[in-house]
Amino acid sequence: MIVAIDGPAASGKGTLARRIATHYGLPHLDTGLLYRAVAARCLALGGLDDVGASEAAARTLDLSTIDAEALRSAAMGEAASVVAARPGVRAALLDLQHRFAAQERGAVLDGRDIGTVICPRADVKLFVTASPEVRAxxxxxxLGARGAAVTFDDVLADIRKRDERDSQRSAAPLVMADDAVALDTSNLGIEEAFAAALAIVMARTAPGG
Ligand code: CDP
Ligand code: CDP
Incomplete structure (x- = not known):
């Protein structure tokens, strides 16, 4: 079973992906980490401007060396969205994602283009949303819990900017697949969102569903 979960920043897709993966005993890949890791490599090498360097970083990315904790900052999310708009970077990360999705038991992947580009034939596609204010x-x-000194307005501005860049780019933009099910988590707690997501997965994978 392949479950594709897409949606904008802080919609709750990662939390749902982890919970669904645990529930079904499936491996989970947070594909945003790939773009964050590419951005981190570029920044360590001097900046984001060199398209060739970002493509090389994507080609040589090793999943086993990614340190998720170190890549969580807002600045890294923003930098990831810059390199993620480059077709060469996306192309270089395709194979790794396809191999992850092709594991025997199946897989849960979350990101922006899983249902549209990476796994267009996924058994279940969820498009997770929430209002920009709730996500911010x-x-x-x-960020506050991690001690970051930011204001709510800064976070909201960052979310809006990233939404816009991710939705307007020509390479694999953030868009709901025709056969995805939308799940608005604006008014749902984590348990409620999980229950709603599970109901969708069960309905989609039931015989004749
Ligand atoms: O957790 P959050 O949604 O804030 O970010 P993320 O999923 O780690 O993604 C960071 C950035 O990577 C996004 O803003 C996208 O530009 C890019 N991304 C993408 O283009 N395609 C994916 N499948 C996953 C992430
Ligand atoms: O992966 P994505 O960026 O879409 O979001 P996430 O990391 O799953 O969730 C972002 C934050 O919102 C986390 O701190 C979650 O615990 C929280 N969350 C929530 O409060 N209510 C939900 N229904 C889902 C997530």
């Missing part, structure tokens, strides 16, 4: 509130809380 969630991110603001997360």
């Amino acid at each position: 509130q969630r991110r603001f809380r997360e």
